Amino acid sequence: MADRTTHPGPSVDARHLDALADDEVVRFTADLIRHDTTNRGGGDGVERPAAEYVAAALAEVGIEPVIVEKAPGRTNVVARVAGTDPGADALLVHGHLDVVPADATEWSVPPFAGEIVDDVVWGRGAVDMKGSDAMALTVVRAWARAGVRPRRDIVLAFTADEEDTGEFGAGHLVRNRPELFEGCTEAVGESGAYTFHAAGGRRFYPVAAAERGTSWLTLTARGRAGHGSKINHANAVTRLSAAVNRIGEHAWPVRLTATVRAALTELAAAHGLPLPDLDATDQVELARGVDALLDALGPAAGLVAGTVRDSANPTMLNAGYKVNVIPGSATAHVDGRVLPGGDRDFAATLDRLTGPDVDWEYLHHEIPLEAPLDAPTYAVLADALRHFDPDAHVVPYCMTGGTDAKQFSRLGLTAYGFMPLRLPEGFDYQAMFHGVDERVPVAALRFGIRVLDRALLAI
Numbered sequence: 001m002a003d004r005t006t007h008p009g010p011s012v013d014a015r016h017l018d019a020l021a022d023d024e025v026v027r028f029t030a031d032l033i034r035h036d037t038t039n040r041g042g043g044d045g046v047e048r049p050a051a052e053y054v055a056a057a058l059a060e061v062g063i064e065p066v067i068v069e070k071a072p073g074r075t076n077v078v079a080r081v082a083g084t085d086p087g088a089d090a091l092l093v094h095g096h097l098d099v100v101p102a103d104a105t106e107w108s109v110p111p112f113a114g115e116i117v118d119d120v121v122w123g124r125g126a127v128d129m130k131g132s133d134a135m136a137l138t139v140v141r142a143w144a145r146a147g148v149r150p151r152r153d154i155v156l157a158f159t160a161d162e163e164d165t166g167e168f169g170a171g172h173l174v175r176n177r178p179e180l181f182e183g184c185t186e187a188v189g190e191s192g193a194y195t196f197h198a199a200g201g202r203r204f205y206p207v208a209a210a211e212r213g214t215s216w217l218t219l220t221a222r223g224r225a226g227h228g229s230k231i232n233h234a235n236a237v238t239r240l241s242a243a244v245n246r247i248g249e250h251a252w253p254v255r256l257t258a259t260v261r262a263a264l265t266e267l268a269a270a271h272g273l274p275l276p277d278l279d280a281t282d283q284v285e286l287a288r289g290v291d292a293l294l295d296a297l298g299p300a301a302g303l304v305a306g307t308v309r310d311s312a313n314p315t316m317l318n319a320g321y322k323v324n325v326i327p328g329s330a331t332a333h334v335d336g337r338v339l340p341g342g343d344r345d346f347a348a349t350l351d352r353l354t355g356p357d358v359d360w361e362y363l364h365h366e367i368p369l370e371a372p373l374d375a376p377t378y379a380v381l382a383d384a385l386r387h388f389d390p391d392a393h394v395v396p397y398c399m400t401g402g403t404d405a406k407q408f409s410r411l412g413l414t415a416y417g418f419m420p421l422r423l424p425e426g427f428d429y430q431a432m433f434h435g436v437d438e439r440v441p442v443a444a445l446r447f448g449i450r451v452l453d454r455a456l457l458a459i
Helices: 021-034 047-058 129-147 170-176 234-250 256-272 284-304 343-354 377-387 403-413 444-456
Strands: 040-043 063-071 075-081 090-096 119-124 154-159 183-191 203-211 214-224 310-319 329-340 359-368 392-399 416-417 437-441
Touching: 021 119, 021 129, 021 444, 047 063, 047 075, 047 129, 047 154, 063 170, 063 343, 075 129, 075 170, 090 129, 090 403, 119 444, 129 154, 129 256, 129 329, 129 444, 154 170, 170 403, 183 203, 183 403, 203 256, 203 284, 203 377, 234 310, 234 329, 234 343, 234 359, 256 284, 256 392, 343 359, 377 392, 377 416, 377 444, 403 416, 437 444
Parallel strands: 090 154, 090 183, 183 416, 203 392
Antiparallel strands: 063 075, 075 154, 119 437, 203 416, 214 329, 214 359, 310 329
């Protein structure tokens, strides 16, 4: 293993992040938004226009891009910036180019116009995550112009299909082009290090060190088909509805991972609140203590409330074809999210909740992740934030959902979510994800390139 001590590097004054970089990060964000890379799932998406834009921007400053496609239009871009220490492990910086759909009739501005209004960039992908792609692109271009080199090789990956299964994106790269990530041991990607405003003027910056696993499920109920006017005790719709209701109403037990435990501890300390017994073996006592702390934390509870338990939310139903016909089968889909170490208990719970008349299977199953909080890399990321915001409270964070880090973990990489943004009070970052009127302040992007620059040069 290569030396992992912290090296401050040449980022102390960051003079290479000049007015041109400030302009580029805004322009790149807006331009990438203007490339409609909507991912509708099931293979329906085209990232190539944005990928070609990124590849051209890299090539312009002498960084050679590699274009990889599993299918026409589902385009990934990978590039490597050589470090000064050939014996050091490489670092992956990844971001996705696809976005979720946007209904233009619901938006205040056209979602793919990339408009800049009152120093705010509007459009689908501004936060998730073309603004972050633009930050990474801006930083490495500034390095190239100024002759700055990181200590470690930096591998850049701009991926397709993250908003679905990753089959055309990171999953394809990991399975078929692993040599592009040779030497990488750690990864930095979405979506942490944004400002979370809490009570008392506190500014928290959650750095993601864990992700819940993805367990998308298909439920199938079978019964006896028949006329809608007849009594039918083997009605597939009734059986499915009962199972879906049990799943939706289920109270999942509290289960604390190392990351969530650390987050609760630091949030309680920052608010001057007593810490409950997080080692309580009695589930009722543990749940009572954790829920009481979450209530006391006020807005800051939003950083952890979704990750103290597993979850399973019914999302889709499909049954029947005519109002007077009882169908022989009915299906539903459930979005399950599982904390590290909980797959077995989750499956056992689903067996019990679905019962004997409903079968279930994984539609898509991805592993949970957890990275060490005592690693030098986590310390560097936290220090970079505090350097540019001395009043920052940096806390570890477990994502409720998942990212491409799950795919890259199959190459043995340890992943952190770190795409820094300093956001004004009242700006709801989480609501921007997949939401209407997604947008990002220009000042947040310019703050982000400075923090990201310092961190990548110091890791």
